Amino acid sequence: MQLATALITILSPLMGSFLIMLLGASLGERVARIGIASMGLSTGAALFSLYALVQGSPLHFVLTGLPDLIAPQLFIDRLSGVMMVLVTGVSLVIHVYSSRYMQGDQGYVRFFSLLSLLTFVLLMLVTSGxxxxxxxxxxxxxxxxxxxxxxxxxxxxxxxxxxxxxxxxxxxxxxxxxxxxxxxxxxxxxxxxxxxxxxxxxxxxxxxxxxxxxxxxxxxxxxxxxxxxxxxxxxxxxxxxxxxxxxxxxxxxxxxxxxxxxxxxxxxxxxxxxxxxxxxxxxxxxxxxxxxxxxxxxxxxxxxxxxxxxxxxxxxxxxxxxxxxxxxxxxxxxxxxxxxxxxxxxxxxxxxxxxxxxxxxxFIMPTLHAVRTTAGFARETWVVGLFLTLVMPLVILLLAHGVIHIPLFETQGTMIFLFFAWVTSAQAIFSLYRLGSRASWKVSATMVVTVVFVGFTYLWAGESFTHFLYPVPGQAVSYFQTAAWHQGLFETFVVIAAMAIVAVWAVLYASAHGMKMPFPRWLEHLHRKLYVAFLNALYVEDLFRALNPFAGRTRSTKSYRI
Structure with a gap:
């Protein structure tokens, strides 16, 4: 049963691609229904396969009769199961979206055939043993x-x-x-x-x-x-x-x-x-x-x-x-x-x-909105944001450590990951604080919900999802330990990164409230230079085009659905 479900997941997009090319001349734009149906079947089978993997063991199937060096194999473990659901689910949504978005395009049939074929190849990639x-x-x-x-x-x-x-x-x-x-x-x-x-x-x-x-x-x-x-x-x-x-x-x-x-x-x-x-x-x-x-x-x-x-x-x-x-x-x-x-x-x-x-x-001109400068100082909202930024993440981490026994301090990788959790939640709080200058219980309540959601999502991803993909005891921890840095370098990185983030927050906060920061003139000049450089992605793409003799220098004037 597990093998049959896996084969349905993988082969449905392939069959859909063949049918679309075969019947495209007679069905026209109705071939989108074939692609959507094949992807719906594949997505349902992928979900069932993931459920079977959680309840059972990995699937390993070898096509016999060929030398071992070239014999096709299916190896579907929890990693493959998750990726199958992601690929088929996203592809199903894109198929449904494309059925109307691509209407009128001369390559409608070819597009759906290629899209289904690409889904099949991606499924082969994630399930190959x-x-x-x-x-x-x-x-x-x-x-x-x-x-x-x-x-x-x-x-x-x-x-x-x-x-x-x-x-x-x-x-x-x-x-x-x-x-x-x-x-x-x-x-x-x-x-x-x-x-x-x-x-x-x-x-x-x-x-x-x-x-x-x-x-x-x-x-x-x-x-x-x-x-x-x-x-x-x-x-x-x-x-x-x-x-x-x-x-x-x-x-x-x-x-x-x-x-x-x-x-x-x-x-x-x-x-x-x-x-x-x-x-x-x-x-x-x-x-x-x-x-x-x-x-x-x-x-x-x-x-x-x-x-x-x-x-x-x-x-x-x-x-x-x-x-x-x-x-x-x-x-x-x-x-x-x-x-x-x-x-x-x-x-x-x-x-x-x-x-x-x-x-x-x-074509409609956008509505003009007056630019409102932030004035005043929302003390209550600011205090709530500061408390949540500095204290609440620590409370969540210690609570999680005591209740669900996450080994927070065993590996550097986990600590860096939690560091990013703090950065994410603090950035969200800063964005919420800029919603208004007056004290607002709604903004404060949203801050609390945001920090709790972000914190526990990171903790769940760091603990439950890791054990889901790597259930063998000690396997995931060994990868963290292999990636460990020299302790002095690790501590220096965390301190410098934290100081840089706090400094940037201070500058952004001051700018949001109309405060002028006394930057030296050379720094302002460098800022403009860097802005232009990053606007052009450090000119790497331009350099590639200059070195590429086959790159054209003009664009077609025809209009396409992009």
């Missing part, structure tokens, strides 16, 4: 992504976006193939169940440079090579250059890409968690890259004026956070993050597409 077939799905995503980005063949900008995507993604695909080849030569198998047994027993392969300063294990070499595939697929700096081109595709494609495909890097680390969990060097590098990408993505997002470019750099920043969590050894938290990001980013893109289309069809 054999690394060779995982790579095949990973590589197929690259070509399908290029096809969907360049969906409008007469749009030069769309064609350039597709070509740029292929060039960047190919670099990561080659790295993944090389890494898989090294895994086979080192451990003698590509079967994930066999590899898990070896990795969990502590197998590290040969060690290079024994006794020298550059001594390195085979695990570290393999994971560092595979990291390149993560960086390209998940748009880490400077490999994010393909991401901005996704706005040239139809909005449903952008939603599917930002809600599903860019999350593949987090899934890959979790799929190879025992391997990454044995390489502290790789985890430290992942944290540094993720932190840098999150910072650049967030700053670039704040300078954009186009709603879709804002969402693009928001995705870049969120993927940076996801990679940071992987670098902390918080593999399960990265999955929780990518699921949350997939749901809200798909919603944001679909809504942006609707509003852009509405603005084009119904």
């Amino acid at each position: 054999h690394l060779l077939w995982l790579f095949a799905a990973w590589h197929a995503v690259t070509w399908l992504l290029q096809t969907l980005l360049a969906f409008h063949k007469d749009s030069r900008a769309a064609q350039e976006a597709g070509h740029t995507t292929v060039r960047v993604q190919m670099l990561g695909d080659v790295a993944l193939l090389v890494g898989i080849g090294l895994i086979y030569t080192t451990f003698g198998s590509l079967d994930l169940t066999i590899l898990y047994e070896m990795w969990n027993s502590g197998a590290t392969g040969s060690v290079l440079g024994v006794g020298t300063w550059w001594e390195i294990s085979a695990n570290t070499v393999i994971t560092l090579i595979i990291v390149l595939s993560l960086l390209t697929k998940s748009a880490q700096f400077p490999f994010h250059i393909w991401l901005s081109g996704t706005i040239e595709a139809p909005t449903p494609v952008s939603a599917m890409l930002h809600a599903g495909i860019v999350n593949a890097g987090g899934f890959l680390v979790n799929r190879l968690a025992p391997l990454y969990g044995s390489s502290p060097t790789t985890l430290h590098i992942l944290f540094a890259i993720g932190a840098f990408t999150a910072l650049i993505g967030a700053l670039s997002m704040l300078t954009q004026s186009s709603i879709k470019r804002i969402l693009v750099y928001s995705t870049m920043g969120q993927m940076g956070y996801m990679v940071m969590e992987c670098g902390l050894g918080a593999f399960a938290l990265a999955v929780f993050h990518l699921c949350a990001h997939g749901l809200f980013k798909a919603t944001l893109f679909l809504n942006s597409g609707t509003n852009i289309h509405k603005a084009r069809a119904e």
